Amino acid sequence: MAQKSSKVWFAAAGATNWTESTICKAKDLFYAAGLDKCIEKDDSVAIKVHCGEYNRTACLRPEFVAAIVEEVKACGGKPFVTDTTTLTYHLYNNRCTAQMELEGANRHGLNWASLQAPFIIADGFYGEDDLRIELPEGNILKETYIGRGIYEADAIINLAHAKGHPITAFGGCIKNFGIGAQSKRGKYQTHLAFWGDPEDAIGYPKVNRTACKGTECAYHKMCEDSCPDEAIKVEPDGVVLDYEKCALCYSCQVTCMFTGMEGIGFRDDYFPLAQIAMADAALGCVKTFKPGKVGYMAYAFDIAPECDCFPWNGIYVAPDVGVFASKDAVAIDAAICDMIDKAPIGPNSRAEELGLKPGEDKFKAINAFTPRIQLKAGEKNGLGTMNYELIEYEPELNPENISKWQIRKTPMTVSPMRQVFKNHHLAREFEFVREPLDKWLVDWKNFDPTA
Amino acid sequence: MANVYWIKGRSTHIQNSLISNIDALFRLEELATLVEPDVSLAIKFNLSEIGYGHYLPPVILGSIFEKARTKGARAMLTDGGSLFKGSRYDGYNWGDSAILQGYSCAELFHNQVMQSAGYTNEEGNFWPVDGDHLAGVDIGSLLTDTGNMIVVSHITAHPLLGLAGALYNLGLGFLTNSGKLKVHACLEIEYDTGICNQCGVCLPYCPTGAMSGKPGKITLNRHTCNRCLGCFITCPHQAIRIKPEGIKEYQSCVVEAAQTVLGKLRGKAFFINFIKSVTPQTDEFPFSDNPFIPDLGIIASSDPVAADWATYQMIVQSPGIPGSVAQDLGVLEKGTDKIRAITGQSPEDMLAYAEQIKMGSRRFEMLTGTGAMN
Numbered sequence A: 001m002a003q004k005s006s007k008v009w010f011a012a013a014g015a016t017n018w019t020e021s022t023i024c025k026a027k028d029l030f031y032a033a034g035l036d037k038c039i040e041k042d043d044s045v046a047i048k049v050h051c052g053e054y055n056r057t058a059c060l061r062p063e064f065v066a067a068i069v070e071e072v073k074a075c076g077g078k079p080f081v082t083d084t085t086t087l088t089y090h091l092y093n094n095r096c097t098a099q100m101e102l103e104g105a106n107r108h109g110l111n112w113a114s115l116q117a118p119f120i121i122a123d124g125f126y127g128e129d130d131l132r133i134e135l136p137e138g139n140i141l142k143e144t145y146i147g148r149g150i151y152e153a154d155a156i157i158n159l160a161h162a163k164g165h166p167i168t169a170f171g172g173c174i175k176n177f178g179i180g181a182q183s184k185r186g187k188y189q190t191h192l193a194f195w196g197d198p199e200d201a202i203g204y205p206k207v208n209r210t211a212c213k214g215t216e217c218a219y220h221k222m223c224e225d226s227c228p229d230e231a232i233k234v235e236p237d238g239v240v241l242d243y244e245k246c247a248l249c250y251s252c253q254v255t256c257m258f259t260g261m262e263g264i265g266f267r268d269d270y271f272p273l274a275q276i277a278m279a280d281a282a283l284g285c286v287k288t289f290k291p292g293k294v295g296y297m298a299y300a301f302d303i304a305p306e307c308d309c310f311p312w313n314g315i316y317v318a319p320d321v322g323v324f325a326s327k328d329a330v331a332i333d334a335a336i337c338d339m340i341d342k343a344p345i346g347p348n349s350r351a352e353e354l355g356l357k358p359g360e361d362k363f364k365a366i367n368a369f370t371p372r373i374q375l376k377a378g379e380k381n382g383l384g385t386m387n388y389e390l391i392e393y394e395p396e397l398n399p400e401n402i403s404k405w406q407i408r409k410t411p412m413t414v415s416p417m418r419q420v421f422k423n424h425h426l427a428r429e430f431e432f433v434r435e436p437l438d439k440w441l442v443d444w445k446n447f448d449p450t451a
Numbered sequence B: 001m002a003n004v005y006w007i008k009g010r011s012t013h014i015q016n017s018l019i020s021n022i023d024a025l026f027r028l029e030e031l032a033t034l035v036e037p038d039v040s041l042a043i044k045f046n047l048s049e050i051g052y053g054h055y056l057p058p059v060i061l062g063s064i065f066e067k068a069r070t071k072g073a074r075a076m077l078t079d080g081g082s083l084f085k086g087s088r089y090d091g092y093n094w095g096d097s098a099i100l101q102g103y104s105c106a107e108l109f110h111n112q113v114m115q116s117a118g119y120t121n122e123e124g125n126f127w128p129v130d131g132d133h134l135a136g137v138d139i140g141s142l143l144t145d146t147g148n149m150i151v152v153s154h155i156t157a158h159p160l161l162g163l164a165g166a167l168y169n170l171g172l173g174f175l176t177n178s179g180k181l182k183v184h185a186c187l188e189i190e191y192d193t194g195i196c197n198q199c200g201v202c203l204p205y206c207p208t209g210a211m212s213g214k215p216g217k218i219t220l221n222r223h224t225c226n227r228c229l230g231c232f233i234t235c236p237h238q239a240i241r242i243k244p245e246g247i248k249e250y251q252s253c254v255v256e257a258a259q260t261v262l263g264k265l266r267g268k269a270f271f272i273n274f275i276k277s278v279t280p281q282t283d284e285f286p287f288s289d290n291p292f293i294p295d296l297g298i299i300a301s302s303d304p305v306a307a308d309w310a311t312y313q314m315i316v317q318s319p320g321i322p323g324s325v326a327q328d329l330g331v332l333e334k335g336t337d338k339i340r341a342i343t344g345q346s347p348e349d350m351l352a353y354a355e356q357i358k359m360g361s362r363r364f365e366m367l368t369g370t371g372a373m374n
Helices: A022-032 A062-074 A098-107 A173-178 A185-189 A222-226 A253-256 A270-286 A330-341 A362-367 A372-379 A399-404 A417-423 A440-447 B018-026 B058-069 B091-101 B165-170 B177-184 B230-234 B245-266 B304-317 B338-343 B348-356
Strands: A006-012 A044-048 A078-083 A117-123 A130-134 A144-145 A155-161 A163-165 A167-171 A232-235 A238-241 A296-300 A323-327 A388-391 B003-006 B041-046 B072-078 B112-113 B124-128 B134-140 B149-153 B157-158 B163-166 B188-191 B240-241 B269-275 B298-303 B366-368
Touching: A006 A022, A006 A330, A022 A062, A022 A117, A022 A296, A022 A323, A044 A062, A044 A417, A062 A078, A062 A117, A078 A417, A078 B091, A078 B124, A098 B112, A130 B338, A144 A185, A144 A270, A155 A173, A163 A362, A163 A440, A167 A173, A167 A253, A167 A330, A167 A362, A167 A372, A167 B149, A173 A330, A173 B298, A185 A270, A222 A232, A222 A253, A270 A372, A323 A330, A330 A372, A330 A388, A372 B165, A372 B188, B003 B018, B003 B304, B018 B058, B018 B124, B018 B298, B041 B058, B058 B149, B091 B112, B091 B163, B124 B157, B134 B177, B134 B245, B157 B338, B163 B338, B165 B177, B165 B245, B165 B269, B165 B348, B177 B245, B188 B230, B230 B240, B245 B348, B269 B304, B298 B304, B304 B338, B304 B348
Parallel strands: A006 A388, A044 A078, A044 A155, A078 A117, A155 A296, B003 B366, B041 B072, B041 B149, B072 B112, B149 B269
Antiparallel strands: A006 A323, A130 A144, A163 A167, A232 A238, A296 A323, B003 B298, B124 B134, B157 B163, B188 B240, B269 B298
16 A cells, blocks of 8 residues: 655755756745645734854754745735744853844844845734643653743744754754744743652752762852752752752753763653654644645755754754755655755765765754654644655746846846947946056966966 | 923024023933933933924923933833824834934934834733722833833923923823824714715824714714714814713823823933923824914923923913914913913913812922023
8 A cells, every 4th residue: 555645845945057056946845836826815824943042053044934035025915034942951042032032033133134034023012922722642652831922823834954853853833933943931841841850860860879970060059040940959969959949941951061060961762752752742733724835845955963042053963955845844844854864975074074975864863862752642632644755846947937036027138238338338437547468368377386 | 390391482593592491401300310420210201193293392302311311321212102003103104204303213212212012012011090980990011121211301282281391291292092093082083974075184083983974974883983083183164073061071081191101210300391392283183283372492391291381371361372273262372371362262271170189289399490500
């Protein structure tokens, strides 16, 4: 019996003419994949992006987002670009409240001036504005909480940046919804907060008694500062956590990880469970839209080993792969993971350090678990299918396609420059000072250090 | 007894320019203590409806914002959406209206212009009201999680409250749509089919479809009317009126909402009334008639009741402007109540009630100065 498959459109990175600009390919795929069909006139259309942590430079370029804003408008929709607030997760986090996140987003160029659409935070000032969605289909999660701005939109374009993640291995479209569309309540759920108790410790911080250096650790004050519930005290023989106060926000774990220390971490089997829960949460977001109102796109460019939630980025694990578009969250992420694995190894990246070869599971090697766990979970809960049909798209070079996505249809050399040059032409308006060229036809060789 | 500061309206040299006057405000102790480094500071303003022509120049809010930021406060600019289906009804159009009026998000305001009740106008929570008129009201989540607040009000007349001042700005601008509906519930629309000339201008402004049909066959369904006042604001022929019986109740509800909002603020508030371009219409109207009094300057106080009472007294004492509605109504003379003549209401009862429930006092110490003052 033939297994149902979903179409994923793909345009490889690389360009040698007008039609092959990443912007042009992205717009072509938007229509090729039928994402315009998600939008009716006057629909409020969310364009969900990861706005990136402060000082991160690998996140989506503003024009990658503006390109899609333009097409949503062309379809009659009213686009707004959006992201949600985060858990506290590290002490210099700049996305925990809407105010902080907006300011950081502004610095990334995610503002009205760049995007020509509002950039708003979907889950309110502190991240608690949400609506609950029941998830009987979920593998682990049976409910989740979606930011109100997203819940209330008529349609949504999931515009992901493909990159790695230390917990979920990979972040693409599933993560963009599974974490990014959740309010704080939703994120606590998806991070398996309070699942079990400190002894079982699925989501609870796991203190590594031998690795924690206590007050000898250069960062022990940061460790104490990192807890918004003031549940941490660092003693000479190690960190002490008050589990009664602990809200499972990840601040201490991630702060420790960010400093390169190993005193507080996660339980090993937390990682695959986190991927499964995330796929459930992504389904929760999709369920807040009517069928046919959700589209997915991803830019597999600047493929850093870690997520845009890091306040820095590592060297890219592969050269730019390309643009993807689909109506199936699982299929698109499956295609992206496969194409990234097939891609060459990024020079000087973690993938090279680990001695990986093209074709091997890059994110499994770098981040300990394969990203395909979230894909399987998404398949099991009905989010989509891992079985994809890849449609490779190459724009055809012809005058019509060349003009299609330019800023104006009439070549500027026809208008206005012909009119301008009739009035005055800098090349002919006056005499340039000339030197005779003859000796230069030989003397130029003196300027070539390799001759 | 609170201080009410009056920075006079005339500018005669650089030291009392508009900007110098705004700088002077920040030297007032009551305001300076609110501008704390690293503490969030909401600056509540009146975003105007597109079509309203006399809004405060953005340089005023821009200067206040910049000054607060320079002092390290985490300032943001905020206002609510509108209950009626105009240019500030949904998040998308609200943003457009802000940009068009010069509240440019990226360049000046660092993306810190935001709706008080979110993109959907419903991001907030229900809070009980300690009062006789409202059981509870829904307040946008921005207010309940902010440290301090500066309420910058553009003074105009208001058809139901008499004065659109600090209490109006405070009481309505932070509510979600659900909250506003509760405050508006006591009002009733009177639709005069005799006067209605069937132009149909009101129709697109009705969010519920209560006012429906098409020119020639317009009807009002009382059961689905949510009293948003969109038809009232937009009718060119005064075919829509508000029944007088509901107005006093409405005024009391606005006061109680204002008190609840103030009570939910974590820190403190300061009120700055700009008596400038004082039009017969509020900023919510999609048009504005010429100002009816000259610019009188800035009234500022930590007491919103005192600020509004002082403002009202100054409007009464001021001459009216020839050629404006003040002349039409024969209230050009100093000492005539232009507010009452234009709207039929006065803010006296509202402010008395606010005083009664201890929001502030109509007795105050008036201090005058200019931008050059220390």
